[in-house]
Amino acid sequence: MKFSLSVAMNPLDQLADLARTAEEYGFTSIALPDSLFYSETVSADYPYTPDGSRFWTEETPWVDPLIAAAAMGAVTTDIEFYTSVLKLGSRNPVLLARQVGSVAALTGGRFGLGLGVGWSPEEFEWCGVPYENRGKRVDEAIDVLRLILGGGMVEYHGKFFDFDKLRMSPTPAKRVPIYIGGHTDVALRRAVRVADGWTSAMMKFDDLRDTIAKLRGMLADAGRGDDPFEYQAVCIDRFGLDGYRQQGDIGVTDILTMPWVFDGIGFDAEVGPKKDAIKKFGDEIISKI
Numbered sequence: 001m002k003f004s005l006s007v008a009m010n011p012l013d014q015l016a017d018l019a020r021t022a023e024e025y026g027f028t029s030i031a032l033p034d035s036l037f038y039s040e041t042v043s044a045d046y047p048y049t050p051d052g053s054r055f056w057t058e059e060t061p062w063v064d065p066l067i068a069a070a071a072m073g074a075v076t077t078d079i080e081f082y083t084s085v086l087k088l089g090s091r092n093p094v095l096l097a098r099q100v101g102s103v104a105a106l107t108g109g110r111f112g113l114g115l116g117v118g119w120s121p122e123e124f125e126w127c128g129v130p131y132e133n134r135g136k137r138v139d140e141a142i143d144v145l146r147l148i149l150g151g152g153m154v155e156y157h158g159k160f161f162d163f164d165k166l167r168m169s170p171t172p173a174k175r176v177p178i179y180i181g182g183h184t185d186v187a188l189r190r191a192v193r194v195a196d197g198w199t200s201a202m203m204k205f206d207d208l209r210d211t212i213a214k215l216r217g218m219l220a221d222a223g224r225g226d227d228p229f230e231y232q233a234v235c236i237d238r239f240g241l242d243g244y245r246q247q248g249d250i251g252v253t254d255i256l257t258m259p260w261v262f263d264g265i266g267f268d269a270e271v272g273p274k275k276d277a278i279k280k281f282g283d284e285i286i287s288k289i
Contacts, residue, residue, distance in 0.1 A: 001244065001289045002254040004232065005278065006084065007068075008033035009060050014271040019072035021275045023079035025282025029112075030072060031084035031232075031256050032065035039122040047119050047183075048201040060267075066099050073107035082112035084199055084232070084256065085181035089118040089134045090127040093141035093161060097148035097168060104149075104172040114199050114232075115142065116181040135186060136160070142178065142194050149176050179230060183211065192218045197230025197253075205238045209250040216251065230254055241288060248289075257281070 005022040007015055007030060019030055038058040045052025069081040081103075088096070104111045117138050118124065124131040140158045147154045151171030155164050180191035181199040188211070191198040198215055200208060212231055219225050232254040238246050239262065244255055259281035260274040 001248045001252070002028040003281075003286055003289075004029040004031040004082075004084075004254055004256045006031045006033070006234075006256045006258050008258075009056055009062075009267045010274075011268065011271075012061055012063050012068075014274065015063070015068060015072055016075045017271050017275060018278070019076050019079060021278045023076045025279050026286035027079060027278075027282070028254070029080040029082055030069075031114075032068050032081060033062065034065050034083055034086045035060075035062045036087065036090065036123050036127070039120065039126075043121050044119055066103050069103050069111055070106050073103070073110060078110075080110040080112065081107065082177075082179065083114040085114035085116040085179070087118035087123060088115045088138050088141050090123045090129050091141070093144040094148065094163065096141075097145050100145070100176060101149055101168055101170070101172055104176055105170050109172065109174045112177040112179060112196075113145070114179040114181055117187075133160075135190075139190065139194075142190075145178070146194070177230075179232060188215055188218060191215065192222050192224065196228070197232060199232040200234055202234050202236050205235055205246070205250075208233055208235050208247070208252070212251040232256060241285060244285065244289060 003026070005018065005027045007018055010018065022030060046054050049055060065083045065086055073081060100111070100113055117134050121131040124134065137160045140160045143158070144156055144161050147156055148168055149172055153165045153167045156162065177196040178194065179197040179199045180187060180195040181201065183201065188198070192215065200211070203211070219227065219229060231252050233247060233252040234256045235247055247255060260269070260277035263273070263277050265273050265277060
């Protein structure tokens with residue numbers, strides 16, 4: 001069982017301290033969120049809250065996750081980083097490949113790419129990308145990322161992306177893992193087809209269990225039943241040693257958590273109490289799993 005520290009919505013000047021403390025107390029990874037901007041109104045519901053509303057405001061701090069990974073990587077030695085999840089639909093994959101390759105190099109290969117399509121039409125349209133055909137566009141974008149990050153002189157000629165031979169250097173020293181986020185059947189099929197793992201958003205235990213079982217069956221049907229595959233989970237109703245062990249029993253391999261939340265510490269609190277909560281979690285949970 002691995003544990004990842006989620007740093008979503010925390011003040012940016014705390015990230016280095018949180019990363020160093022997480023590394024010291026047994027966390028395997030830092031999970032980095034992504035949000036491009038806060039539009040005053042949105043024309044679609046947020047898919048992971050019961051009423052479709054956003055649970056952050058226009059004042060909530062967000063940093064580009066790739067820049068955050070590079071910054072935190074510079075003050076740590078072993079802990080890994082992955083996006084959870086980066087919205088691929090509104091981004092150009094050639095430019096993104098340049099950025100991912102740079103972060104992988106600067107962190108010594110301690111970077112994984114969690115990807116989602118994106119849910120807000122405004123994020124697509126205001127970044128110059130149509131909201132229509134977003135799923136097919138993302139599928140091509142993942143192909144482009146894999147191709148360029150694999151190294152060598154490559155070319156691609158698809159419906160949405162087209163380029164002649166190019167090479168980006170340096171090539172990542174090791175394969176950058178890709179994790180797919182999303183709960184829909186389309187997202188699960190995408191994870192089975194192209195990914196090294198799947199990332200949940202906020203799910204109840206029973207739903208998480210059923211989804212993992214479904215994914216395992218799909219992987220087996222695709223001839224990938226014996227492949228290494230990560231199940232990264234944000235479970236909202238199982239906590240503590242027993243709860244995390246129960247998550248492990250249903251197949252979760254990586255638990256995303258914010259330890260300070262269990263102590264009633266808010267996102268905008270000082271960093272000291274958050275560091276204390278990380279230490280407590282490491283001593284009482286991680287060291288005993």
